[in-house]
Each structure stands twice: as C-alpha cells, then as structure tokens.
Amino acid sequence: MNYTHWLLMPLTLFAIETAASTANVGPLKTDNLTPSSLKVAQPSTQVLEQGLYAVENRNNVLLPGEVDVQDLLPSSGESQVPPYGANLFAGGYETERVDDLNDNYLIAPGDKINLWLWGAVNYSDIVTVDNQGNIFVPEVGPIKVANVQANQVNALVTRKIKQVYTHNVNVYVNLLTATPVSVYLTGPVIRPGQYAGMASDSVLYFLKRAGGIDGERGSYREIQILRNRKVIASIDLYDFIQQGHLVSPSFKDGDVILVKPQKATITVTGGARNPFRFELENPTETGNQLSAYAKPLAKVSHVGVVGNRHDGPFSLYMDYLAFQAFELKDGDKVLFNDDLHAQVIDVQVSGSYLGPSYFAVDKRTRLHDLLSNIEIDPKLANYQSIYLLRPSVAQKQKEMIEESLNRLERSVFTAPASSDGEAAIRAKEAEMVMLFTERARQIQPLGKVIVSDQGAVANILLEQGDTIVIPNKTDLIQVGGEVLMPQAVVYNPEATLDDYIAWAGGFTDRAEDNRIAIVRANGLVEFESNHSIQQGDQILVLPKVDTKTMQSVKDITQIIYQIAVAANVAIK
Template structure:
C-alpha cells in the first residue's frame, strides 16, 4: 500500500490504500500483468471421465421405488432434481469463475503477485510455502498464512515499512492452491477430488454428479475433523436458490451422500410428475406439490387419489382413498404413497356447438329455452368465410374483360358453399342412457319459417351440424346444374337447367337456332359419358400395347434375313414404330360426344327429348360446304359437297388407290354415327349412300403379304384417329340406347 502523500506510479489507476484483486476469464485470480495462471486440473483421481451420453445412461437406471410405481401406475417417473445433474461436469468450472472473496484465508500453495515502487522497486511472484511464509528479495521472510485476502496488502505494507520508507505497494492474488476432498456414500461418482481452494459444498455436489439413484437429495453432509460441519438440502437450493448452508471446502473435507429418505410419487394433472423425497418426519401434500410448481387451473381441485401402503394389513397392504385438494395442507404423506391428480373435465356446462357449413363454427353459450333460430338467427350465419375469399379473388390480378365460359362455370359452382336447407342434425347424449341421439330437422323451416316442428329446443352439450349441398347428394330438383350452349344459337351461353328440362326445351329457352344452324351436325357431349369413354379408351390402349409387343416379338423371331445386322436394324425400327404409335394413342382424349342419330334433313323439332344433366355441352355448327376423304385415296382433302352426290361419286373425285380395301371402308357422319361396308344387311350398298355436309369417308388400305402386325401398324398410322372416333361414336350410341 502506498504511504499517505506518495503518488502512484505513472499509468496506475488504483487509489492508494486499495486492495486490487483481478481474475482471468476462467475465473482464476491473476497478477497485475494480466498473465493467467491455470490451476491444477480438478478431477477425481480414481474415476475415469465419461461423456454426457454416459451420464444420461446413469439417469436411466431405476431404483426399487421407481419400479414399484411403474408396476402400480404404468408410468416411469424420474426422481425430482436428478435432471439437474445429467450433464454435470467434474472440472469445477463454476467455482473457477467466481471472484476471490475478501474473507478468503491464505494458505500454503497460494500465490501472491507483489509490486512496489518508490524507494524500493519490487515486481515479484511469491508462493506461500508449507510454513505459511513468503520470501521477498531485499525485504526478507514474513508469514502470511491464516491472513484474509482483504488484509494481506496492509499486512505486507506494515512488514515492509520496517525496512523502507516512501514507497507504494500493491498485492494481487495469483494462482490459488489446490485442495483434496473426498466424496463417499450414495454418490453417483464417489472418489477423491483435487479441487480449487475456492470450491464450496454446492459446487462439489454438482461436480461429483449429485446423489445416485438411492442417494438422498435432502441430507448431504460435510464432515470435517469427525464433525458434521453442514447439511445441505438440495430441494431448498434447487427450488428457492437458497445457499445459506453452502460452505467453503478445506483440505481433507469429506462429503457424505446419505441414503434416500421416504419417497412418494406424484403424477397426473401436474406440471412436474416425479418421485419426491420427504423429510424423515413426513410432509404435507401441499408442500410436496409446491416442490413441483404447485397445481394449475386445469387440475381438478375436488378430486385426487391417494394410494398408500398399510403395513397393518397382512394380506392386502395397499389401500386407496379419495382426496380433496382443499385439504392438501392437512394431508400428511408417508413413505410409499402414490398421489394421482385429475384434470378438470373437458365438458362445458353451458355450451352449444355449431359446426359445418356456417360462418362461425364455434361453441356458443346456452340460455334456457334456446332454439335453433336463436343459435342461427339469420341467413348470413350460413355463409362460410371462404365465400368472401373466393369473391375477392375474382378481381385480383385479372383483366375484367378476360372471363372464359369455363371460368364462369367454375365460379358459379364454387363461389359459395350452399347450405342444405332440407337437412341438418342435432347430436345429443341422452343423460339417462348416455346413448347418442341424432335428431334431424329442416334447416330452412327452422331458420326462415320458424316452424315450431323444426325450430327445436336445444339442451346444453348439443352439437348442431349444418351440411352443404355437396356433402349429401340431393334430389335433382335441388341441385345447381349448368349446361353450356354454343354455336348457332340465338343466345349462346351457360344456363342453369330446370328439373326435368330436355334438350329441345333448353334450345328454345336460349332463343332457338339461327338460320345458319346445321341441326344434323349438332354435337352433344356429356361429362359422365366422357369419363366412361376415357376409361374404355385407356383399357383398349393397354390391350393394344400388350398385343403389339407380343406380335412384334413374334415378327422379330420369324425374320429370315440372312444379314444379321440388317435384321437387327429392322427389329429396332419396328420397336421404335411401336413405341411412337402407343405414345400417339396415349395422347388421345375422349370428348364425351353422344350421337343423336338425327335425320339428314333434321330441324330443331327433330332433337331428341333427352333429359339434361349437369356439365352437358351442346354445340350447333354452321352448315359446312365440304365432305372429307381420308385413307387409301389420291386426294386426302376436303371435297365440295353437292346435293344428291353419293359415296361412289366422291370416290371418283378423290381417286381410289390400287391397294384400297373397299370391303372395310366406312363413313363417319356429321351427327357422330358410323356406316360400315361390312354391315350391308343394315345399310345395303354403302357406295350408294348419299353423303351429307361434314361427313368423312374413310378408305383403309388392304392387307398385303407382310405380317399382320406390320400391315396393321402401317394402316393405323394413317387412320388411327378415325378409328378412335368410330370407337367413341359406337360407345356413345350404346350409352344413349341404355
């Protein structure tokens, strides 16, 4: 310490007479030059280090009471407080990071860093020897053992002042001594530990891993000179952070983990289900619940269960009792008790549940005499929130003039979830039999008409379900059905059809046909027919794919080419052709067209009285001026239609190839029907048939000496699309007849 009136050295910020004690980042006191000195490694001498996973495995071990609780309840409960020690480190790092207190007593092995300036210049590290002394050059030997850290600077100043005058002195604690303590009893990691002299009982408990599964957390003893110096209750420390019983360790101290005292189990509706250790004299239930954070609002305050062991009963020592948590302060628990807390019932005392196709599916408060019309007071309560979301999206990022008929149809059907006005239901539990009752009612009569027969009285706990029209299939008269009419119609568009409305009636309601309408070529498509046709088409393509693969393999096996390389190239070309043909066929999609079988001179009055369905499409084309010839003809183009001209006349104009197979030729009429030459019994002479505008004449090629598969694929390449249309038309005719 500097003598009064003497100035400190340049750069010094410590006032005269101050004790300066500094720590390095690891917590060890260092001399003023800032050079940290690491203490001796604090590790038990006889215990190998283990990993955190090893600590977890130790926690997984169970004691006898834990197994007893598991057999009784089916639940594995941890020991309260044990998780705090799952990752405990033996290095005593928490102790090293604390500052050196002023009441720390110096002893052999402690290091002092002494600086003096003025009449004497000293910069010296001194370690206290076994005699409790240090030797300072030019000053001499002096005893410091037993002096507190806060008094050592004044003590050394007094000793130096006997030799020198007019000086300043600063003393800093350097590396502290190590001490050896012993951990015994029911410890998780017993052994002898070399630790820092700043270590306390609490830090030693954590460094040694805490008590073992059978060790006590309520009574950890510190013995010194055959006397119990302190007893630590870890519950008091863990729950309240109380360190009043924590003391600093000295060399030779013994930490004793006693055996665990009486234990109880608490489980159920609590935040911390665990096994708790009691004080030897027992504790009240209220106090034990407080260890785990107490009860919550979700805990039933009126009902709990206590399972006890009654040693006075020789045959069945276990008993069960019901507890009232209001008396928890007077319920004394004893060893072996199991307390189960129950949660409050999820039942609502005064709630009606409304769900389904409604604006706000919620629980609503019940009032005496409440009816359906009070739960659903108006029609707005049946508009789902999705309606407004869909409605707002109609104008988001969209040009207002860019609206297709498909989009209009989709919007009309999907913009609002229409409620089912004819049917809704109440789910109710019969309080006598606890059987579920389903009570149907007419939603429209209850909400709109307030009909007492359907505006039913509600009871607490009822669940009212409102269905949408798409949830349950309704009669046709109650469905929203849309049909698209386009082409040569006075007012083409999308129409909502009425119950039982037919095709002629809809055409008349749309303003009838224009003078340019070609009634014979009217296209009528149905969504259900399209789905059935697509299924049949996909199945036919699969069969054809298997057939072509089989015949291709047979053809390749029958090749008689002498040149192996040429034969191989031919097989590869055939394989590529098969693959390309199947890919083309898979790209075909059905249209759902149904042939109306109209007369060639059909008028709107000739339209069949076909009942309409949702999704139907009617397209009336303008009268075309051409017929088409495809296949084995010289002119695969449109040919001008002339009245009275027959098939042979068009063949003369188109020019028939030499390899044409006239026996398999056919006509695809504009109305979707097909006339085939092989069925002369039905159609007489096909070549004498008069063609109508829009008809298509198909002349396939005849077979040659090539294999069947080669001829088939080559011919199919030219007219597979026509065969496809023929297949769809035939399926449509069969559907219409059924």
C-alpha cells in the same frame, strides 16, 4: 327484409356419413318434434357425469362402479419416477473451468502470489505460501496470509510491509494461482472416491464429478461437508432448486462431502407441473406442503393416495381441498386428477346465418335446441340442407383411409412374381402406388354428418367442436374432377348430368364416366348418375385406374371413392 327462426319438421331421416361406405342415409324412426318443445338446456351446476368414482379401499372390496385408486398409479413393474432435482446432474458443467479466481477464496499453502515493491525499494518476485501459511519478504520477514480472502491479501501484505518501509514505498500484491485441493465424496453417490478441484468450486461441481446422487438411496435434502470429522456446512438442494440458495464453503485438502441416506419419499403423478419423487424434510408432511413442491395444475379437482399404514395397505380418493390437510408418509403415491368434466361444450355455426357464430351450450344440448335460437334469412339460407362437421368423425375417416392405404401397400409389395418381366411390372406398379398413397395421405377428411333430408332434420346430440353448416342458397352447379374445364355452371332445371359435363368441356382421358359423384347441398354423396341435378350440387368426376398397368384396380378404386365421400376431392 323478413327474417325468421328455424321451423323444424318431423324427423324422418338421419345418417352419419363415413369413409367406409357409399350408402349415406338410412331410415330412423323417432317421435315427432314441435318448435314449442325446443328449448336450450341450461348448464348444470352439479356434476352429473363423474368420469371416475373411487373410494377408500382397505379391505380390497369394491362396490359396482367403484375404481381402486391403486389401478390408476404406476405399478411396481413400471420405471421409477425420477427424484425431484435429478436434472441437476444432467449437464456437463463439471468440464467448465472459471479463469478468474473467486474473491472469497481463502489463501492456502502452495498458492503463488505476485509481489511488487517500487519507489525507495525496487523488488519483484513470485512467492509461494509455505506449509505454515506464510510468505517471506526480504527485510520484512514472514507474513502470514493463510485463510485470508483473495480480495484482502493486497491490503494485508501492504500494511505489513509499510510497518518496515514507512516512506516512499509502493506495494502491489496479487494472487496468481490457487493450489488444487483434494476432496473426498462418500455416501450414496454414483462414484464415491477422491476428486481434485479448486477450493472455490461448488459442492455441485464435486457431486457431478462423482456421477451425481444415487436417486434410489441418496438424499437431496441433507448433504454434509466435513472437516476434521466436524460438520462445517449442511446443504439442502431443494433450497437451491426453488430459491437459488446454495451454501458455497471454501474447500480444503481432505474435506469430505457426505451424502446422507434418503429420507421419506412420496411419488407424484398425474396433473402436476412437477411429477417427481419428493423427499420429505420431516417423517410426515401434509398435502398442502407437498402441493407447494408438486405444483398441481389449476384443473385438478381430486387426489388419489395409495400407501401403507400400521393397519395395512390403503387407497383413498378425495377432493383437492380435503387433500390439503391429509397427512402423508414415506412410500405414499399421490395422483392429481382432473375429475370434473366440463359440462359446457363449444359449437360453431357456419354458412348463411345471422348473429353469433360460436355458442357455449350444455353438453346435453341437441341440434334442435340450438337451431331454435339461430336466426336466418330464408331467402339466403338453404335451411333444409344443413349438415354437421364433426372432428371425431373426421378422425375416424382418416383412420379408415389410412387402413385402406396400408392394406393396398401390403398387397402390392408382397405380391409374388413368376418371371423377370412380371417382376419389372410389379416394381413399376409399386412405384406408382407409392406416389398415389403419399398424396392420398395428405387428404384431410371433412367429418361430415348428414342430418337432413327433404327438410327433415335429425335431433342428434351435439359434441364438442361440432360445426353446424347452413348452406347458402345458390343458382350454381360446381363441376370438377376429371373434366377439361372445371368450373361453376348456372343451374338449368332442364339440363341433365351429361349437359353439365359437356358445359365443363367433357371428360378427360382419365375420367371414369360410368360412376360420377354428386355431392348434394346437405353433404350427401351419391354415385347414381340417373338422379336429377339440384341447385347447389357439386358434380365430381372421378379418375379411372388403368387395368393394363395396375393389378390393384379394385383397391385403388375403393380408396378413390372413400376419399371422394370423406373430403369431396377427386384424387388422381
């Protein structure tokens, strides 16, 4: 079998098909191209297109092409970025109670203890820890249990009792209930005050009862627990968020949970997994320390910093490596940015071709550069009728169809009615329009770009996601739409358009027989019925809108044509 590469002819015609017009092609003059001049461009190792160019700006004077980093960050009027850890107080866990007592709970006055003695002496009672921290056992006397852990009280009481009953006496002691404690919360919390809880409850429980920490004033990194005006524990919630470490002291009546004022903060936006307002442990920290909290995405290449120093406001834009050593201070705003645009795009090949179907090429590659590296079998491939499928064009076609449908709905639903009979007709028309627009919105345009005509191929610049379609040579003509028997018919050079329609059973009652869409192998859509039929063409008979029942005939007909051009579909 004889395989060959593309032989590109001089460009004479180029057009991009859209859903707004039925005129698909137009002349475009270019210089002649020769196969020897077509080479695949090599990916560049340098960034030639910088999506953003911003520099240090201390005097508010920008050169042409520069962008102040301040413009990229949230303005003062925008909603505040939440503090890191604010979601700790989003749940409803303050309503959840634990049935079992904490083994590390310290016995306090008012607690109830179940006591059993059997053997030489039988005794059973529920005793209460008195104000001096003792329980009283007959014939034994007071036993001090205050500040003893719950899992150790059995061993302590048993040892004390057996000092009196040395033989044939068994002892079992169990903490039955714990006395609630009253804890005070103060500082920058939402609802400071006095709250009841169990001594074994965590500091998070009491903070949640108080509404959480005030995100604008309170510190997540310095929470003190005071007992008799002395600090017995200091808690950094960042340790709990990142490592799961949480100091859990046993609370007593009168303990105070004091949330200290917020320390220096830095706001993080942009390409980070944790875009929050971070509180610094020290007055200044480096970009490397902030990155450990913010977790910037792997694609981040540059960092913008906006803030104030002793000499006034500033804005800096630096690469990510330089940011690691940069010194950050209170009030700084940091933007992690992906500013290295991909220099390689992915292009797919579809239809009749040999070799791979995906190509990674330089973003400056044109169609001829790629075609010169695609092998085909000229006996199977219709290489003179190639076209592109482009996602950006499909999206634009979808938007234009949607705009036309919205305009149709507005014209129908806002049309006045002068009588009850006309109002009934309008209501029926609106119902039919709703069914039509609902179905029309489900159509997905193809995004065809017409690049060939009579063997000439336009050397257009390729885009990310383009699909180059090389049609297969075929001897069939597809006949569809409003015909009785949609089917494929063998091409006959002597046959006319009416012959192919007749072979498909003829028109249906709803067919618009005056204008029939002919979809060429190169993707071009024509509506002139006097054109000859060629191999690989698709004949599409469109439906007709009944002028007796529909007032918006012109708008609906236009949308039907738009959809036929954009998606090769005859919607009823």
